[in-house]
Amino acid sequence: MKFATHTPVHFPTNFGAILNRIAAIDPINYGPTRNYIDGAVSYLSPYISRGVISTKFVYEQLLSRGFHPGPCMKFIQELAWRDYWQQVWIAKGDAINTDIKQAQTPVHTTNISSAIVHANTGIKVIDNAVDQLYTTGYIHNHLRMYLASIACNIAQNHWKTPAQWMYYYLLDADWASNALSWQWVAGANSNKKYYANQENINTFCYSNQTNTFLDVSYDEFESLDVPEILKTTEVFNCISSLPPKTNIVVNEELPTCIYNFYNLDPIWKNDISANRIFILEPSHFNQYPISKNTIDFILNLAKNITGIQIYVGEFNELLCDYKHLNIYFKEHPLNKHYNGIEEPRDWMFNVHGYYPSFFAFWKKCKKQIHF
Numbered sequence: 001m002k003f004a005t006h007t008p009v010h011f012p013t014n015f016g017a018i019l020n021r022i023a024a025i026d027p028i029n030y031g032p033t034r035n036y037i038d039g040a041v042s043y044l045s046p047y048i049s050r051g052v053i054s055t056k057f058v059y060e061q062l063l064s065r066g067f068h069p070g071p072c073m074k075f076i077q078e079l080a081w082r083d084y085w086q087q088v089w090i091a092k093g094d095a096i097n098t099d100i101k102q103a104q105t106p107v108h109t110t111n112i113s114s115a116i117v118h119a120n121t122g123i124k125v126i127d128n129a130v131d132q133l134y135t136t137g138y139i140h141n142h143l144r145m146y147l148a149s150i151a152c153n154i155a156q157n158h159w160k161t162p163a164q165w166m167y168y169y170l171l172d173a174d175w176a177s178n179a180l181s182w183q184w185v186a187g188a189n190s191n192k193k194y195y196a197n198q199e200n201i202n203t204f205c206y207s208n209q210t211n212t213f214l215d216v217s218y219d220e221f222e223s224l225d226v227p228e229i230l231k232t233t234e235v236f237n238c239i240s241s242l243p244p245k246t247n248i249v250v251n252e253e254l255p256t257c258i259y260n261f262y263n264l265d266p267i268w269k270n271d272i273s274a275n276r277i278f279i280l281e282p283s284h285f286n287q288y289p290i291s292k293n294t295i296d297f298i299l300n301l302a303k304n305i306t307g308i309q310i311y312v313g314e315f316n317e318l319l320c321d322y323k324h325l326n327i328y329f330k331e332h333p334l335n336k337h338y339n340g341i342e343e344p345r346d347w348m349f350n351v352h353g354y355y356p357s358f359f360a361f362w363k364k365c366k367k368q369i370h371f
Contacts, residue, residue: 013300031074045172051263054346055079089176091354099188108156111233125205137171152186155230159186240285248309258329266304
């Protein structure tokens with residue numbers, strides 16, 4: 001089957017290689033093929049999520065290559081989804097950690113089905129995808145939706161634990177995009193639940209499996225009993241193995257640029273002399289744990305920033321350890337406890353605030369696209 005031989009995605013960390021990946025985007029073919037396992041997706045999500053590049057940067061690169069927005073509209077819209085989720089996080093704060101619009105129902109457990117964790121659902125495409133998530137830190141967006149539907153709507157797991165499980169392994173881990181998308185599938189952030197049957201999976205993943213618990217018609221889903229293979233559940237315990245704390249050297253006469261899990265932009269303020277500190281706060285990674293694979297990924301991405309130093313500790317500890325810092329940092333919902341000069345993130349469009357639906361947000365964005 002084609003899905004089984006689909007080449008696992010590799011994510012280089014050198015900035016030059018990342019720029020080459022941007023230059024190779026096929027934004028026109030993206031629209032009609034993106035839902036297929038071998039579609040013309042960009043594989044830029046880990047770099048956008050880590051703040052190495054922004055949605056605006058990618059958008060402007062497309063325009064500079066001479067693409068007209070019209071044929072690329074689906075790709076531009078998908079970039080806008082990332083900004084939209086961030087705007088929701090800014091507006092709602094920690095409320096995105098709970099059912100944001102209405103309660104998910106029914107919920108059989110707040111754990112996660114063991115068959116999902118151990119890639120043993122019996123649906124070959126899904127189990128293959130989980131194995132690749134563990135090894136590569138990536139999973140195709142359509143497969144994320146399939147997994148979320150199985151976990152939440154078939155196994156009746158509450159969305160949060162499975163969302164934390166997936167976030168833990170994703171190189172593109174973005175809690176807003178992840179949590180709110182899981183809620184969308186589960187019906188806690190949407191008007192209806194998302195379902196996909198085996199025929200749908202076979203179509204987009206080029207498989208031909210039958211006789212699975214998803215090999216049913218769509219009108220059967222609402223009354224479907226939890227399959228036996230999904231009934232056994234487990235608590236997902238995960239920790240972040242941060243590097244040990246070491247001393248750094250700070251020149252108090254220079255400004256200090258703070259980098260973090262959501263900002264590893266090597267171009268940011270690179271025209272000035274500055275202390276450049278990549279802060280890894282244990283409190284952040286206790287609340288939002290990530291795998292060793294992801295930690296290694298971000299440490300390698302940080303090497304693109306000239307003079308970067310790693311500081312493992314809380315922000316207030318940094319202020320105590322190193323006095324008189326003139327601090328600059330980028331806007332992010334998790335940076336509210338930072339002290340210093342906050343600089344805005346590179347939003348693709350000048351559309352801010354909470355919109356109850358993406359398409360209300362997108363309607364405003366489209367007005368700023370020059371055709």
